Amino acid sequence: MATILVVDDELGIRALLSEILTDEGHTVELAENAAQARAFRERSRPDLVLLDIWMPDVDGITLLKEWGASGQLTMPVIMMSGHGTIDTAVEATKFGAMAFLEKPITLQKLLRAVEQALSRQTPARPSASPLAPATPNHLAGRPVAADGVPAHGAGGAALAPAQGNGPQAEQVFVLDRPLREARDAFEKAYFEFHLAKENGSMTRVAEKTGLERTHLYRKLKQLGVDLTRNKRSHGN
Template identity: 65%
Template sequence: MANILVVDDEMGIRELLSEILSDEGHAIQLAENAQQAREARAQGAPDLVLLDIWMPDTDGVTLLKEWQRDGLLTMPVIMMSGHATIDTAVEATRIGALNFLEKPIAMQKLLKAVQAGLTRAQETVRAPALAPRPAVAPPPEDGALAAGVPFSAAVPQAHASVRGAGATAGEGHMFNLSFDLPLREARDAFERMYFEHHLGREGGSMTRVAEKTGLERTHLYRKLKQLGVEPGKLAKKNQ
């Protein structure tokens, strides 16, 4: 059983979601506006929050930003709306929302999203400290490769140096990637470097990065969230 906070200014939506989730064995808290949601969060973090975007006092995206700013976004949040644009949904995902449900919400979609959110929360609690990201390493001396020194001798054992593809002279980045990592971790590390490289070159523009990488924007945002890459911070760093 999980403790789920439902935040929506429409009484019918609150009652419907409460009934469905209660039938699944969850304990439900209800809030009809952002202030009630703040008060509920102050009493302790729920296991999951279903948060409406359009509310009369403070909209859900603004509330999400408040929680993120104050270090209170420690639980999965699923955004809901019947009128939000894709840009609004993407913005919420960038801030830290786990998912977005469009109203009217189909029951199976609701239950699937809630289960995924609760599973993510449990994995976060059980997960050990994350391994540090691959460190940036200086490139091997040009003379070493020019002289025909084998690649394995120019790079530390069980590591590969990867230069940002397509970088012009002076803007390439050299990363140290261990071959001893499990395949999935090595792939995630490379993808993180790849997207950080393109975000840096494009000044954080998601539109241009999507074009460069051949990904649809929503898919790109989900991928960056999965990898822990924050476009906003990279854009500021490169200004």
């Protein structure tokens, strides 16, 4: 994961971005003004900088110019502003910024911009083989085994657990039990699948499952999901 420097004079913005990015597994450093950002850049080079434009001492574009002139602009920079214009965004990119985010920043836009910025510094992951067969439309949304055959038995219960160490999309559920027990077993498997798929990110799981984070935490605790295991896996 990456080291990300967040530079913003608003405490609430710093706290929010720090929470989201830390939850994604990144190391987050905070600076409330240009002086603190300069000091951090003198000590080390972050993998990415989220830089506010309008700050009380020195604005973000001026700091961006300084880093460029001194040869310290060796990392991608994403500019942020709640009062930005097209001219501001163009000026920022002219001096080395790779993206511009308008406040209030949505979760999806933030994560997409961060992912794109960091991908510029790391080799791209190999894409899926173009020869891989597509799932027929009439099977969409149904558990499918490796050979493309629907993995369903009587009553629509999945009978063929997925192989390997990754997220298990298909599992066996015992239906000859009380409804509450069967439902809890399914929900536990459902959330464990999404936690594994999202590398333990509560933010992404909340987004994927449509639950508020507080509700999600309560639900996982109620179902007995081992969150410490997911955190350990996320750290490896």
